[in-house]
Amino acid sequence: MLAVIREEGETIDHLLRRYNDKLRRVHFVEQVKGRGFFSKRETKRERKLSALYKLRRHEKMDYLKRIGKVEERGFEYNYYSPSRPSASSST
Numbered sequence: 023m024l025a026v027i028r029e030e031g032e033t034i035d036h037l038l039r040r041y042n043d044k045l046r047r048v049h050f051v052e053q054v055k056g057r058g059f060f061s062k063r064e065t066k067r068e069r070k071l072s073a074l075y076k077l078r079r080h081e082k083m084d085y086l087k088r089i090g091k092v093e094e095r096g097f098e099y100n101y102y103s104p105s106r107p108s109a110s111s112s113t
Contacts (some may be wrong), residue, residue: 026041
């Protein structure tokens with residue numbers, strides 16, 4: 023059980039802020055949201071098929087990069103990429 027003891031002279035706002043910070047640090051909200059529904063565990067066959075699919079997809083991309091059909095891109099699609107117009111610039 024998570025407990026926060028009110029210190030002398032501490033406001034309720036500060037107490038709530040400390041409580042919320044502790045909740046965030048122990049990932050409480052994420053754990054509760056994760057328990058919100060039941061999901062069955064993948065079967066052994068499904069795990070194998072998923073692994074094979076990923077392996078084939080990686081092999082195909084490696085092949086396409088090797089023959090020059092696909093460029094290898096780093097962080098080009100990052101939100102703060104210099105190639106994108108920035109949100110702060112007004113035109």
